Amino acid sequence: MDLLLSPEDRxxxxxxxxxxxxxxxxxxxxxxxxxxxxxxxxxxxxxFHRALDRKGWAVPHWPVEHGGAGWSLVKRYIFDLECxxxxxVAYNTSGSHFVGPVIIHYGTPAQKAQYLPRxxxxxxxxxxxYSEPGSGSDLxxxxxxxxxxxxxxxxxxxxxxxxxxxxxxxxFALVRTSxxxxxxxxxxxxxxxxxxxxxSVRPIIGTGGDHEFNEVFFSDARVPKANxxxxxxxxxxxxxxxxxxxxxxxxxAGQVRALFVKLVRLVAARCPHDTDIGARLAxxxxxxDAMEMIDLSVLSTLQAGGNPGxxxxxxxxxxxxxxxxxAELAVDxxxxxxxxxxxERPFYETLQLPPEEEEIAAAAPRYLNSRAFSxxxxxxxxxxxxxxxxxxxx
Amino acid sequence: MDLRYETEHVLLxxxxxxxxxxxxxxxxxxxxxxxxxxxxxxxxxxFARLGWLGLPFAVEDGGAGGGAVELAILMEAxxxxxxxxxxxxxxxxGGGLIAALGSPAERRALLAPLIEGRALxxxxxxxxxxxxxxxxTRDGYLLQGTKQTVLxxxxxxxxxxxxxxxxxxxxxxxxxxxxxxxxxxPYRLLDGSRAADLELTGxxxxxxxxxxxxxxxxxxxxxxxxxxxxxLSADAVGAIAxxxxxxxxxxxxxxxxxxxxxxxxxxQHRMVRMKIAEExxxxxALLATLSLEGAPQMRARAVHGAKAKIGRCARHxxxxxxxxxxxxGTTGELSLGGYARxxxxxxxxxGATRAHLARYGEIIADPQAAADxxxxxxxx
Numbered sequence: 001m002d003l004l005l006s007p008e009d010r011x012x013x014x015x016x017x018x019x020x021x022x023x024x025x026x027x028x029x030x031x032x033x034x035x036x037x038x039x040x041x042x043x044x045x046x047x048f049h050r051a052l053d054r055k056g057w058a059v060p061h062w063p064v065e066h067g068g069a070g071w072s073l074v075k076r077y078i079f080d081l082e083c084x085x086x087x088x089v090a091y092n093t094s095g096s097h098f099v100g101p102v103i104i105h106y107g108t109p110a111q112k113a114q115y116l117p118r119x120x121x122x123x124x125x126x127x128x129x130y131s132e133p134g135s136g137s138d139l140x141x142x143x144x145x146x147x148x149x150x151x152x153x154x155x156x157x158x159x160x161x162x163x164x165x166x167x168x169x170x171x172f173a174l175v176r177t178s179x180x181x182x183x184x185x186x187x188x189x190x191x192x193x194x195x196x197x198x199x200s201v202r203p204i205i206g207t208g209g210d211h212e213f214n215e216v217f218f219s220d221a222r223v224p225k226a227n228x229x230x231x232x233x234x235x236x237x238x239x240x241x242x243x244x245x246x247x248x249x250x251x252x253a254g255q256v257r258a259l260f261v262k263l264v265r266l267v268a269a270r271c272p273h274d275t276d277i278g279a280r281l282a283x284x285x286x287x288x289d290a291m292e293m294i295d296l297s298v299l300s301t302l303q304a305g306g307n308p309g310x311x312x313x314x315x316x317x318x319x320x321x322x323x324x325x326x327a328e329l330a331v332d333x334x335x336x337x338x339x340x341x342x343x344e345r346p347f348y349e350t351l352q353l354p355p356e357e358e359e360i361a362a363a364a365p366r367y368l369n370s371r372a373f374s375x376x377x378x379x380x381x382x383x384x385x386x387x388x389x390x391x392x393x394x
Numbered sequence: 395m396d397l398r399y400e401t402e403h404v405l406l407x408x409x410x411x412x413x414x415x416x417x418x419x420x421x422x423x424x425x426x427x428x429x430x431x432x433x434x435x436x437x438x439x440x441f442a443r444l445g446w447l448g449l450p451f452a453v454e455d456g457g458a459g460g461g462a463v464e465l466a467i468l469m470e471a472x473x474x475x476x477x478x479x480x481x482x483x484x485x486x487x488g489g490g491l492i493a494a495l496g497s498p499a500e501r502r503a504l505l506a507p508l509i510e511g512r513a514l515x516x517x518x519x520x521x522x523x524x525x526x527x528x529x530x531t532r533d534g535y536l537l538q539g540t541k542q543t544v545l546x547x548x549x550x551x552x553x554x555x556x557x558x559x560x561x562x563x564x565x566x567x568x569x570x571x572x573x574x575x576x577x578x579x580p581y582r583l584l585d586g587s588r589a590a591d592l593e594l595t596g597x598x599x600x601x602x603x604x605x606x607x608x609x610x611x612x613x614x615x616x617x618x619x620x621x622x623x624x625x626l627s628a629d630a631v632g633a634i635a636x637x638x639x640x641x642x643x644x645x646x647x648x649x650x651x652x653x654x655x656x657x658x659x660x661x662q663h664r665m666v667r668m669k670i671a672e673e674x675x676x677x678x679a680l681l682a683t684l685s686l687e688g689a690p691q692m693r694a695r696a697v698h699g700a701k702a703k704i705g706r707c708a709r710h711x712x713x714x715x716x717x718x719x720x721x722x723g724t725t726g727e728l729s730l731g732g733y734a735r736x737x738x739x740x741x742x743x744x745g746a747t748r749a750h751l752a753r754y755g756e757i758i759a760d761p762q763a764a765a766d767x768x769x770x771x772x773x774x
Binding site for chain 2: 001002003004005006009010013074078081085253254257258260261264265267268272275278279281282283285286287289290291292293294296297300301303304314317318381384385387388391392393394
């Protein structure tokens with residue numbers, strides 16, 4: 001039992017560091033640093049993603065035959081941590097981390113050949129069509145209809161909170177193919193091209209001033225049945241498989257630690273002698289260390305072929321809280337200077353400020369956006385219900 | 395990197411659980427806490443027979459050659475069962491200092507009786523009021539000053555007293571309890587264990603009393619204290635886990651409004667939060683334990699961070715456990731009261747939660763330190 005980095009992993013870390021030093025440009029880093037929402041604009045990341053692809057690292061967690069890197073989980077952790085340290089984030093996790101693994105697990109050979117290379121190369125940008133106006137936490141109540149018509153489904157209905165739908169060229173969606181029996185048993189998982197006639201997008205601007213969420217409307221949109229993943233009416237099982245990846249399966253420590261380091265710098269610049277802020281900063285640091293340690297324990301269990309169980313809900317719950325605490329403390333550290341509001345986005349194109357003031361300008365929008373962390377991907381309350389039942393045994 | 399217990403770890407954990415389950419219940423705890431001696435000689439001898447008193451010492455010193463992980467496993471079991479024994483005081487602190495600083499002859503003379511359960515040690519270090527000084531004499535040293543909160547001080551056969559030498563250097567002095575000029579004022583701590591304040595009024599010691607002849611023991615003292623904090627943190631995790639389990643078990647059986655109170659969502663969510671606190675405390679304690687073999691800064695970050703984090707978790711859990719038990723939780727009728735006292739003591743021992751948080755804050759104020767992940771990569 002130890003926390004030691006093996007010589008092999010250490011060499012790998014150095015290789016990752018060298019790659020990142022060559023490929024994370026100052027412009028890209030600044031654009032990521034000044035992103036106030038959850039997702040960095042695709043334009044900012046595509047060149048980096050292509051460099052990763054050339055290196056064979058675009059989708060390292062996929063099976064090798066689909067372009068994965070065949071890394072151990074420790075290597076994946078090191079990679080995520082180093083990317084975070086270098087200020088880099090993933091290009092499109094909806095593709096590489098959500099629908100990609102689903103296609104690998106449930107897709108037909110034709111679907112794999114059609115979609116996987118385009119996720120790997122960055123050609124396709126995916127959105128996730130799950131929530132509906134009447135179906136949030138109670139997702140199984142979804143109503144968007146897919147009526148069978150020959151070789152196609154005809155889709156009618158509406159999705160909402162669809163992150164980056166305005167940038168995506170494809171969307172994976174849960175649709176209702178049957179109203180008989182259990183609600184979960186009438187749902188189907190479909191892959192839909194965004195340029196399908198009858199598909200339209202309306203922006204939703206968040207309280208933080210950013211455009212990331214959208215409504216997506218389907219009006220007699222015709223989708224080939226060949227785009228169905230798994231069997232008709234078995235989409236709930238597919239969705240649950242995907243949720244495992246959304247709630248865990250990825251080491252967030254690197255990314256959150258990078259946000260924490262920015263906060264450390266902000267506090268040092270703004271209020272280094274404020275003991276209240278200092279104590280809160282330190283407390284967040286200890287939370288982060290504990291969660292990273294839990295991440296590592298999960299990884300250790302998975303690496304040995306074990307099942308970490310319902311812990312993915314704990315990771316989702318606590319990581320979102322820690323990210324919120326970081327965003328919250330940044331506003332408190334910035335103080336009254338965070339009052340000044342700027343409507344133009346993205347900041348990396350519109351702001352012309354000295355670097356230390358840029359971080360302050362981003363504080364309030366980032367804080368407001370961060371409130372969504374504990375809602376998206378399963379609310380904290382839903383995660384707590386799951387943990388009560390499956391983990392605490394209540 | 396591997397965070398899974400190895401086979402011998404599981405064996406140690408299971409044998410500790412078995413013995414304590416059979417031999418040590420809440421009544422045992424109450425009897426020992428109320429006793430004059432403040433510990434059970436019989437139980438201590440059992441620990442010796444099981445090899446626990448030699449657990450962290452090198453095989454050539456007569457020990458089992460265990461490391462921080464083995465120590466943490468045993469300490470967690472002690473915390474889970476509310477064990478009151480001078481283990482931290484005598485084995486971890488006293489024995490730890492002798493193992494770190496002692497000459498082969500000193501290790502032979504002092505560790506063997508400790509490991510066999512024949513003699514007890516204590517470490518007298520904290521001295522905010524009147525720092526202890528050692529003045530060199532013609533044939534030895536003269537010790538002067540006071541020491542506070544010496545864990546297991548009154549039951550120890552030999553006290554290891556830290557004292558300033560000339561300048562800023564620190565030495566550790568072996569002071570037999572019957573030494574003239576040494577006064578011990580024993581008292582109970584809130585967790586039922588014993589400590590003493592100590593006064594040195596011109597205690598004359600031979601030159602050989604300076605442990606290992608070492609006039610610069612500051613680094614060893616810091617390392618032994620870090621090891622002790624990591625071990626005590628594992629103890630706190632055991633107590634936290636016991637309180638969480640007791641609360642969940644109680645909520646499943648306590649019926650009000652016609653159903654077990656564990657059915658109510660408001661209470662379920664609070665118990666989930668308690669369990670998360672347990673999980674995070676366990677992670678922090680393990681981080682501290684495994685970081686002890688890292689570079690000084692990684693060690694300090696992990697140990698101060700763990701004390702701060704677990705202190706917070708401990709307070710959350712003991713308060714919630716009492717609240718969810720209702721009125722009975724506020725009494726000493728259930729073991730719950732014993733655990734609450736142990737966890738409050740945890741927060742206050744070796745510097746309070748706030749002090750450790752502040753120290754951790756100083757370390758991570760350096761963005762480079764804050765950016766470091768948890769894996770240890772000793773420079774090769």
